Each structure stands twice: as C-alpha cells, then as structure tokens.
Amino acid sequence: MKLYNIKDNTETINFTGAVKQGLGRGQGLFFPENLSPIANIDALLEQPLVPRSVAVLQHLIGDEIPEATLTAMVERAFAFPAPLVKVDDHTYALELFHGPTLAFKDFGGRFMAQCLATLSTDGKKITILTATSGDTGAAVAHAFHGLPNIEVVILYPEGKISPLQEKLFTTLGDNIRTFAVQGDFDDCQALVKQAFDDEELKEAVGLNSANSINISRLVAQVCYYFEAVAQLPVEQRHKAVIAVPSGNFGNLTAGLIAKALGLPVKRFMAATNANDTVPRYLESGSWDPKATVATLSNAMDVSRPNNWPRVEELCRVKGWNLADIASGSLDDADTKDALQRLFAQGYLCEPHGAIGWDLLNKERGKDEVGIFLCTAHPAKFKENVDAILEQDLPLPGPLAKHLAMEPLNGTIAADFAVLKEKMMGK
Numbered sequence: 001m002k003l004y005n006i007k008d009n010t011e012t013i014n015f016t017g018a019v020k021q022g023l024g025r026g027q028g029l030f031f032p033e034n035l036s037p038i039a040n041i042d043a044l045l046e047q048p049l050v051p052r053s054v055a056v057l058q059h060l061i062g063d064e065i066p067e068a069t070l071t072a073m074v075e076r077a078f079a080f081p082a083p084l085v086k087v088d089d090h091t092y093a094l095e096l097f098h099g100p101t102l103a104f105k106d107f108g109g110r111f112m113a114q115c116l117a118t119l120s121t122d123g124k125k126i127t128i129l130t131a132t133s134g135d136t137g138a139a140v141a142h143a144f145h146g147l148p149n150i151e152v153v154i155l156y157p158e159g160k161i162s163p164l165q166e167k168l169f170t171t172l173g174d175n176i177r178t179f180a181v182q183g184d185f186d187d188c189q190a191l192v193k194q195a196f197d198d199e200e201l202k203e204a205v206g207l208n209s210a211n212s213i214n215i216s217r218l219v220a221q222v223c224y225y226f227e228a229v230a231q232l233p234v235e236q237r238h239k240a241v242i243a244v245p246s247g248n249f250g251n252l253t254a255g256l257i258a259k260a261l262g263l264p265v266k267r268f269m270a271a272t273n274a275n276d277t278v279p280r281y282l283e284s285g286s287w288d289p290k291a292t293v294a295t296l297s298n299a300m301d302v303s304r305p306n307n308w309p310r311v312e313e314l315c316r317v318k319g320w321n322l323a324d325i326a327s328g329s330l331d332d333a334d335t336k337d338a339l340q341r342l343f344a345q346g347y348l349c350e351p352h353g354a355i356g357w358d359l360l361n362k363e364r365g366k367d368e369v370g371i372f373l374c375t376a377h378p379a380k381f382k383e384n385v386d387a388i389l390e391q392d393l394p395l396p397g398p399l400a401k402h403l404a405m406e407p408l409n410g411t412i413a414a415d416f417a418v419l420k421e422k423m424m425g426k
C-alpha cells in the first residue's frame with residue numbers, strides 16, 4: 001500500500017510506515033494512493049465478516065502483510081459481530097457496540113494494536129499517545145493492555161466524558177497511563193500535535209498516535225460498512241444511504257473509502273451535535289470552527305475534526321461533489337426528543353446513534369433504504385439515557401466490572417511542557 005502526505009505529496013510511505021509514524025511532515029495526513037474498486041463486490045458480500053474483511057484489507061494494504069498473518073490479525077481484532085437490526089421497513093441500525101469496550105472504536109483500536117504488535121518486530125519501545133473524547137481511550141487502552149514494549153498515554157478532557165467511559169480506561173494500570181486534561185477535547189488534540197512536533201520527545205519515547213488519524217484504524221472501519229450492506233436484503237442493496245454520527249470524521253472517511261472501493265452505497269449523511277463546523281461548512285462554504293461545547297453526545301464534541309482533510313481529498317480524487325454528502329446537526333433538546341421518538345418506535349439507542357437516526361429520517365428519499373450507525377452501547381451513557389427514557393438500564397459485564405475498580409488517572413494542565421515532563425520523566 002502506498003500512501004502520500006496530503007500536505008506534501010512528495011512524501012510517500014508504505015502501510016507499515018504510516019501505521020508506525022501516524023502523521024507526515026507538517027502534521028499532514030497520509031492518504032492511500034490507489035483506491036481502485038474491488039472486482040465482484042456481490043460475491044464478496046456473500047462471505048462472512050472475517051474472510052470478507054481480509055479480502056477488503058488485502059485489496060487496500062496489498063502484499064505487505066502475508067494473507068495468513070492478516071487473517072490471524074483480523075480474527076483477533078474482529079472477534080465480535082456487527083448486527084444490522086431492522087427498525088422499520090426502510091430503516092436499519094448498524095450496531096457497532098458489541099466489542100469489549102462497547103463502542104465502534106473497538107474495531108479500529110483492536111486492529112491497530114494487532115498491526116503494531118505484528119509489524120514492529122525491531123524490539124524498540126513504542127509509546128502510543130492518544131487524545132480521546134471518550135471512547136477511543138477505552139478501545140485503545142483495552143486493545144493494548146499488557147502488550148509487551150508498548151506504553152500507552154491517554155489524554156481526555158477533565159469532567160467532559162461520562163463517568164462510565166472514564167472508569168473503563170482509567171482503571172487498567174500496567175502499561176496504560178491516563179491524564180485528565182484541564183481543557184476540552186480540542187486542547188487534548190492540540191497537545192498530541194505538539195508532542196508529534198517535538199523531535200526530542202518523539203525520539204525518546206518512540207511516539208505513535210492511536211487517534212483516528214492512524215491509517216490502520218481507518219482501513220479496519222471500512223470493513224463494517226461492507227458488513228452493513230451484506231446484511232441488507234439483496235433487493236435493497238442498491239438503495240442504501242448511511243447516516244454517520246460524526247465527531248472527528250474518521251468514521252465517515254472510512255465509509256467513503258468503502259464507497260470508493262465499489263461498495264454500493266448511494267450516499268452518506270454526516271450528523272453532528274451542536275459542534276457543527278462541518279454542516280455549517282457544507283452549507284456556507286466557509287470553515288469557521290467555534291469553541292467546542294459540551295453535549296449529551298460527548299464523543300462528538302469536536303469542532304476541529306482532524307480527519308476532514310481526508311474527506312476533501314477523497315472527493316477531489318474521485319471527482320465527487322462534497323455537496324452530495326448530506327449533513328445536519330441536533331442540539332441537546334432535539335437529541336433527547338429524537339432518542340424518545342426512536343424508543344417509542346421500539347428501538348433503544350443512545351444520543352450519538354439517535355442523532356444519526358434523526359438526520360436519516362429528515363433526509364432519506366422515498367426510494368432509499370436508510371442505515372444509521374449505532375456507535376456506542378446505550379448503557380455506556382446510562383446516566384443520560386436512563387433520565388431521558390425513564391429507564392434503569394442494566395450494566396453490561398465489562399462496565400459493571402470497571403465501575404467497581406479504582407481510577408488510576410492523573411490530572412494535568414493543558415500545557416505541553418507539563419505533558420512532556422510526565423512522558424520523559426519515567
């Protein structure tokens with residue numbers, strides 16, 4: 001697989017290099033040079049998740065990873081299903097929360113851990129530094145916990161993620177260190193960027209990022225879009241539109257890559273909360289991020305989505321019109337309302353998924369079949385979901401276990417000098 005830096009096309013790299021390095025020069029994102037369609041998609045859609053995902057990843061990654069190795073990696077990473085659940089005759093929920101940390105981040109996080117564990121055989125220590133708005137942290141922490149030669153440092157905005165989300169990754173210990181940053185998610189993301197610009201730190205700790213900028217996470221996520229369409233009744237396959245609850249826009253990027261590979265999806269919809277930089281941009285043409293606000297769908301509290309340049313690049317190389325991506329945003333009051341209406345229809349969801357469903361309802365054409373991505377398990381947002389739906393959701397096993405454990409996090413100011421000292425001072 002050959003990739004180039006979007007900011008500087010002369011910098012090219014292979015898959016292994018891009019996985020290890022994360023970002024290119026000038027903090028540019030790596031982008032696949034070849035996104036040619038896969039032959040015979042219909043036959044591919046008949047296959048089960050694991051062999052189909054191996055075929056998709058092989059098409060993208062090429063011969064850098066032998067098939068048997070890739071198969072073993074996919075089997076370990078995707079060890080849980082992604083069921084498509086019918087909500088009504090023309091609406092389906094793609095449930096991406098059946099992994100160990102109950103959010104779709106498990107797909108990318110676990111595949112990335114497999115990549116780093118398999119591809120970096122030089123025995124040098126790696127430090128994964130990642131910023132999380134909630135769910136990445138848990139997925140990455142669980143995927144890397146206990147792996148030799150890998151240290152993980154997770155930054156998250158203090159007080160801005162759900163207590164359950166926090167417990168899920170601050171309680172692991174061992175090779176997992178976690179810091180609550182006195183700021184918002186964009187501050188955390190800025191710290192990560194500064195760290196990658198600091199050659200001394202990078203060299204000293206073998207810095208790597210597990211954010212959705214890492215190409216291994218994106219290619220893993222492409223696979224569940226194939227899984228979604230594969231589960232649709234055959235006669236509905238060519239009518240599919242997919243609504244993606246979006247924060248950093250990695251999920252949407254993966255969906256668009258799946259479409260570039262020939263997956264029959266008519267179009268995509270990008271749904272955000274009040275942090276609506278992208279819907280406003282698609283409407284007005286001006287990129288005008290505002291200060292990030294805290295919402296019920298906190299994993300999408302991002303006003304400077306770092307994967308957006310990839311969406312633009314993809315549209316550019318494919319000759320697609322950005323305006324063909326439908327978009328919309330919901331504030332918290334309307335999110336509550338959407339969650340209640342969806343529940344009244346018989347589907348129990350959580351705020352992120354409900355935002356996707358609502359946009360789908362508004363934008364779906366008469367002949368289209370809609371899929372909305374359910375990005376997290378409802379119990380992961382138990383406090384809010386219980387209050388909004390007047391329920392008392394039972395806690396799934398992994399949540400109950402971690403809730404009872406002691407958090408091991410530290411708190412730091414949103415100041416790179418402080419972070420650097422913590423990371424170097426070990």
Ligand SMILES: *Cc1c(COP(=O)(O)O)cnc(C)c1O
Pocket residue numbers: 103104105134135136212245246247248249250251252299300352375376
């Ligand atoms: C991360 C996350 C999102 C946003 O996904 P992006 O790829 O960052 O756009 C949406 N919902 C949940 C529950 C998440 O954890």
